[in-house]
Amino acid sequence: xxxxxxxxVLIGFVITLAVxxxxxxEIEQSDVNLLKAKYTKEKKSTVDHSKFAVLQKTFSKPQQVxxxxxxxxxxxxxxxxASNHWNWEREEYVEGRGIIYVGKKNAINNFCIGVDGxxxxxxxxxxxxGMTDQLTAFTDQTNIDCLVCHDQTETYTKASEKxxxxxxxxxxxxxxxxxxxxxxxxxGVCHFFGGGGNNVKHGDLEKSMFEPLKEVDxxxxxxxxxxxxxxxxxxxxxxxLGRVYSLSSMNRNRSTCEQCHGNNPHxxxxxxxxxxxxxxxxxHIPIYAKVNATKTYWDWSTAGKLKNGEPYxxxxxxxxxxxxxxxxxxxxxKNLKPEYIWxxxxxxxxxxGDLVNDTSNPLKINNLKGSYNDKESKxxxxxxxxxxxxxxxxxxxxxxxxxxxxxxxxGALWKDFDWSRASEVGMKDVNLPYSGRYTFINTEMTWxxxxxVSTKExxxxxxxxxxxxxxRLAGLDDFYMPSRDYSPIVETTGKLIILLTLLxxxxxxxxxxxxxxxxxxxxx
Amino acid sequence: MKKQVYIYRSxxxxxxxxxxxxxxxxxATGFEIHGSFQFFGYQNAVKYHNIAAxxxxxxxxxxxxxxxxxxxxxQYLPTLSNIRAQINFYLIGIFKNSPHPxxxxxLSKLNPLQRLVYLGLKILVIPVMVISGLLYMFYRYxxxxxxxxxxxxxxxxxxxxxxxxxxxxxxFIIAHLYLITTGETITSNIKAMITGYEDLESHDEQKEIEPxxxxxxxxx
Numbered sequence: 001x002x003x004x005x006x007x008x009v010l011i012g013f014v015i016t017l018a019v020x021x022x023x024x025x026e027i028e029q030s031d032v033n034l035l036k037a038k039y040t041k042e043k044k045s046t047v048d049h050s051k052f053a054v055l056q057k058t059f060s061k062p063q064q065v066x067x068x069x070x071x072x073x074x075x076x077x078x079x080x081x082a083s084n085h086w087n088w089e090r091e092e093y094v095e096g097r098g099i100i101y102v103g104k105k106n107a108i109n110n111f112c113i114g115v116d117g118x119x120x121x122x123x124x125x126x127x128x129x130g131m132t133d134q135l136t137a138f139t140d141q142t143n144i145d146c147l148v149c150h151d152q153t154e155t156y157t158k159a160s161e162k163x164x165x166x167x168x169x170x171x172x173x174x175x176x177x178x179x180x181x182x183x184x185x186x187x188g189v190c191h192f193f194g195g196g197g198n199n200v201k202h203g204d205l206e207k208s209m210f211e212p213l214k215e216v217d218x219x220x221x222x223x224x225x226x227x228x229x230x231x232x233x234x235x236x237x238x239x240x241l242g243r244v245y246s247l248s249s250m251n252r253n254r255s256t257c258e259q260c261h262g263n264n265p266h267x268x269x270x271x272x273x274x275x276x277x278x279x280x281x282x283x284h285i286p287i288y289a290k291v292n293a294t295k296t297y298w299d300w301s302t303a304g305k306l307k308n309g310e311p312y313x314x315x316x317x318x319x320x321x322x323x324x325x326x327x328x329x330x331x332x333x334k335n336l337k338p339e340y341i342w343x344x345x346x347x348x349x350x351x352x353g354d355l356v357n358d359t360s361n362p363l364k365i366n367n368l369k370g371s372y373n374d375k376e377s378k379x380x381x382x383x384x385x386x387x388x389x390x391x392x393x394x395x396x397x398x399x400x401x402x403x404x405x406x407x408x409x410x411g412a413l414w415k416d417f418d419w420s421r422a423s424e425v426g427m428k429d430v431n432l433p434y435s436g437r438y439t440f441i442n443t444e445m446t447w448x449x450x451x452x453v454s455t456k457e458x459x460x461x462x463x464x465x466x467x468x469x470x471x472r473l474a475g476l477d478d479f480y481m482p483s484r485d486y487s488p489i490v491e492t493t494g495k496l497i498i499l500l501t502l503l504x505x506x507x508x509x510x511x512x513x514x515x516x517x518x519x520x521x522x523x524x
Numbered sequence: 525m526k527k528q529v530y531i532y533r534s535x536x537x538x539x540x541x542x543x544x545x546x547x548x549x550x551x552a553t554g555f556e557i558h559g560s561f562q563f564f565g566y567q568n569a570v571k572y573h574n575i576a577a578x579x580x581x582x583x584x585x586x587x588x589x590x591x592x593x594x595x596x597x598x599q600y601l602p603t604l605s606n607i608r609a610q611i612n613f614y615l616i617g618i619f620k621n622s623p624h625p626x627x628x629x630x631l632s633k634l635n636p637l638q639r640l641v642y643l644g645l646k647i648l649v650i651p652v653m654v655i656s657g658l659l660y661m662f663y664r665y666x667x668x669x670x671x672x673x674x675x676x677x678x679x680x681x682x683x684x685x686x687x688x689x690x691x692x693x694x695x696f697i698i699a700h701l702y703l704i705t706t707g708e709t710i711t712s713n714i715k716a717m718i719t720g721y722e723d724l725e726s727h728d729e730q731k732e733i734e735p736x737x738x739x740x741x742x743x744x
Contacts (some may be wrong), residue, residue, distance in 0.1 A: 005593050006535040013586045020578060270570060276664075373677070462566035468559045480680035483559035483566070490684050494691025501695040505702040508614075515619035 035260055039225050050177035059172040062129055062165060063142040068176065070141065077141045079238035085127045087138065088115070092249035094348050106352050107247055108398055110365050110387035110443045111195040111298060114352070117429040118404040123164035125190040131163035149186045150179040161406065184210055184220070187229040197321070199294045201246070203336065203383040204451040208291035216290050218453050245368055245448055251345025251376070257281070279378040281450055283460040287335045288383065288449050293320050297331035298387040301440040304417040311417070326414040338381030338449045340473055342370035353432050355396045362386065362442040363398075372479040379476065381449040389443055390423060394435030402426035526723045531630055531716055536596070539587050540717060546580045547693060554690055577657055584654070599634055600643045607636040618706060628724055641696070649692055656686040
């Protein structure tokens with residue numbers, strides 16, 4: 001009877017094990033393959049713009065092209081004029097502030113600091129013309145720059161410091177007759193060069209992304225799926241999905257990986273569980289600035305040094321500026337490991353006129369919110385750009401200096417190299433007080449890293465976070481993570497118990513040997 | 525007079541050796557997950573640790589069934605009688621080649637100290653490891669729109685309990701491995717656990733086994 005029970009139990013055990021671990025292998029086409037097929041399909045245009053007579057007449061002003069566009073696309077200009085690309089500000093709800101308007105018009109950054117007073121130059125990246133006249137720049141529909149986004153010839157260029165107007169040598173007819181869905185070149189011409197040079201701001205958006213290899217960006221790789229910016233940043237009525245939290249505040253209209261890949265994209269259940277607290281980007285973008293360096297540090301306080309009365313520049317071996325008389329000292333980094341923060345999709349920003357009472361810690365120009373205990377928060381990779389920038393210690397405000405002017409004597413720093421005068425004129429332009437004293441404080445600006453997604457082979461390995469030595473997540477200390485974390489009390493207690501047991505066993509053994517020898521000796 | 529007695533039946537031996545392998549394997553993979561060293565690779569360590577954990581739970585389920593269906597669970601009932609003599613044996617008697625104070629029989633394989641330690645393992649350490657291990661595997665971070673009662677806000681307490689249990693198990697294994705050598709001869713205990721047979725002092729109790737066993741089976 002007992003033998004039968006034993007045998008039955010043994011057989012049952014083996015069968016249970018077999019049932020649990022020998023699951024049938026399911027063969028199915030993975031979602032990624034379906035996505036690849038979807039995004040490699042070529043779309044054909046239903047319209048040939050070169051056949052429209054209205055686009056064959058001679059254009060003497062860019063505004064005439066816009067009028068021609070609106071002639072057929074009769075309602076589109078209203079969409080553009082409601083968009084962020086046009087308004088440079090949008091309505092946002094920010095906790096503690098209420099409903100406010102945030103945008104380039106009133107936010108400050110720690111690169112070229114701000115738009116105000118420098119519109120002529122900054123408007124090169126506005127989807128409009130005529131920033132020379134503040135009154136009509138944002139209200140006249142013919143000021144919309146349709147071509148900068150829709151040109152398919154890659155020949156449309158905006159002129160420098162002309163309030164957003166194009167270079168007048170371009171062939172308007174050729175461009176107007178070849179318009180279509182925005183290409184990488186249309187987006188990249190502004191978004192890759194923000195901050196006054198290639199890859200200055202983002203770190204993950206730069207000129208190599210015009211034609212990257214798969215190893216730089218698995219989605220846009222020309223040797224791969226070859227996707228465009230607008231494949232992910234889809235739009236409806238000229239409202240683009242996707243936001244960058246240098247200016248955005250609310251958790252809405254975001255372009256996310258999950259929109260295509262779903263919430264459980266891995267075969268491994270434990271990896272899928274990670275997606276509750278870890279953003280896809282954290283593991284799938286192991287490094288950024290893969291091809292060209294990005295700016296990591298900007299010290300405005302050294303600006304203004306002259307050689308023989310003339311401004312000068314110094315470059316590093318890769319040709320990146322390390323010093324410019326007009327801007328100060330820079331540091332650059334390539335193939336950078338991101339820093340990591342908790343982020344719930346909302347952010348607050350330093351806005352013009354905000355008071356800074358504590359300057360002992362770096363001021364967060366944009367404060368991305370989140371924590372382990374916040375259900376909405378995930379760990380995201382970020383680039384943190386650190387800077388020293390001008391500050392009024394009496395009024396406790398960041399200073400918006402007047403930087404650009406094409407004339408001497410107007411107070412522009414880049415012409416006259418006088419910080420006090422540039423501060424005075426700049427602050428007056430934005431209707432804020434200036435005490436006459438300026439200093440420099442440390443600031444930080446946080447840029448979420450979303451692009452330059454690596455191939456799956458290059459994904460961040462478990463051990464890069466789950467380790468006691470230089471964990472990628474060493475800075476996020478508000479939660480327990482296996483391997484990285486341990487309790488010193490448990491560790492010491494545990495090791496002590498093991499040590500005492502070993503010592504006890506060893507002592508017992510030694511005494512046993514000694515005693516048995518003694519006993520044997522006596523017997524002899 | 526000594527007699528060869530069949531003391532550990534086949535399932536018992538299978539259970540013991542599978543359990544010992546699983547505990548060693550769980551310790552190796554577990555301490556890799558804990559960050560103590562690198563060997564399998566982190567992802568593999570987690571995968572193997574989970575497979576071994578499931579195997580261990582299944583083994584425990586069958587062992588519990590076996591213990592109750594055979595009545596072997598009575599082996600672990602704690603007793604205070606003879607406990608002082610047993611302690612004295614390990615501290616003094618063993619060095620003088622004194623005889624074991626507790627007679628090993630089929631119905632009473634464990635001395636009073638073994639009973640206490642194994643009972644402690646069975647009702648304290650192993651349950652703590654299994655429960656904290658299952659929580660470790662199935663804990664869920666608070667999510668919107670799901671059953672709140674199942675949520676675990678932090679892994680910390682679970683992980684610490686699991687780690688402390690692991691340290692205790694390792695200490696147990698060290699002591700256990702050494703105490704194997706303290707049988708009648710140095711190898712008699714390990715031989716018995718491999719073959720099932722051990723030379724035991726023959727006395728009256730041994731003879732009583734057969735009728736008792738028959739009685740129990742009839743009752744079932």
